Amino acid sequence: xxxxxxxxxxxxxxxxxxxxxxxxxxxxxxxxxxxxxxxxxxxxxxxxxxxxxxxxxxxxxxxxxxxxxxxxxxxxxxxxxxxxxxxxxxxxxxxxxxxxxxxxxxxxxxxxxxxxxxxxxxxxxxxxxxxxxxxxxxxxxxxxxxxxxxxxxxxxxxxxxxxxxxxxxxxxxxxxxxxxxxxxxxxxxxxxxxxxxxxxxxxxxxxxxxxxxxxxxxx
Numbered sequence: 001x002x003x004x005x006x007x008x009x010x011x012x013x014x015x016x017x018x019x020x021x022x023x024x025x026x027x028x029x030x031x032x033x034x035x036x037x038x039x040x041x042x043x044x045x046x047x048x049x050x051x052x053x054x055x056x057x058x059x060x061x062x063x064x065x066x067x068x069x070x071x072x073x074x075x076x077x078x079x080x081x082x083x084x085x086x087x088x089x090x091x092x093x094x095x096x097x098x099x100x101x102x103x104x105x106x107x108x109x110x111x112x113x114x115x116x117x118x119x120x121x122x123x124x125x126x127x128x129x130x131x132x133x134x135x136x137x138x139x140x141x142x143x144x145x146x147x148x149x150x151x152x153x154x155x156x157x158x159x160x161x162x163x164x165x166x167x168x169x170x171x172x173x174x175x176x177x178x179x180x181x182x183x184x185x186x187x188x189x190x191x192x193x194x195x196x197x198x199x200x201x202x203x204x205x206x207x208x209x210x211x212x213x214x215x216x217x218x219x
Contacts (some may be wrong), residue, residue, distance in 0.1 A: 016042055016064045019057045024104040028058060028111040052136055061124060062112050065105045066129060072098055084144030088162070088193055091137065092096075093186045095166045099173040100182050106174040123163050134159040141197065150197040 018039035037044045051057045076090040081145050098105050138159035142149035169179035169189055172179045174215050180188075 098194045099170040
C-alpha cells in the first residue's frame with residue numbers, strides 16, 4: 001500500500017474527530033468547513049477532497065460515534081456471561097455509561113436529529129440506523145425467548161421499547177447528570193427491561209370486580 005493510501009483513512013478520521021469537537025462546542029448551526037479546517041490544521045481544499053460539505057461530515061460524525069458505541073457494547077457483552085439477560089444488561093449499561101463518559105456522543109445525535117427534520121436523506125439514514133439497532137437488540141431478545149427466559153413476544157416491538165427506554169434515559173444522563181447516577185440508572189433500566197420481558201401483562205379491568213380469575217372459571 002502506498003504512503004498516500006495509508007494516510008487517507010487517518011486524515012479522514014482526523015477530520016471527523018475535529019468535526020465532533022466543533023459540534024460539541026458550536027452545534028451544527030455554528031459548524032463551518034473553515035472552522036473544521038482550523039481545528040485540524042488542514043486547508044479547506046483538503047477537507048473538500050474528503051467531504052463535499054458540512055452535511056457529509058455530519059453523517060460521518062454520526063457513523064463514527066455509532067461505531068464507537070457498537071465497539072463498547074460488544075466489549076461489555078464479551079466480558080460477561082453469554083446468556084440473553086446478561087447480554088441485555090451489558091448493552092444497557094454500556095449505552096448509559098457512554099452518555100456520561102462521552103457526552104459528545106449524544107450531542108452529535110441531537111444535532112443530527114435537528115437537521116434530519118428538514119432533510120429527507122438524513123431521515124432515511126437515521127431510520128436505517130435505528131432499524132439496525134432494533135435488529136441487534138431483537139437478536140438478544142430472540143435468544144432469550146428461545147431459551148425460555150423471556151416471554152414469547154414480538155421481538156422487533158420489544159427491541160423498539162428497549163431502545164426507547166435506553167435513548168430517553170441516556171439523554172437525561174447527558175444533559176441532566178444530576179437526575180441520577182449511571183449505576184442507579186443501569187439498575188432501574190435493567191429491572192424495567194426484565195419485568196417487561198419476563199412478566200405477562202394483563203389488561204386492568206378485563207374481568208369484573210369480584211369475578212373469579214380465568215383459570216378458576218375454566219377449572
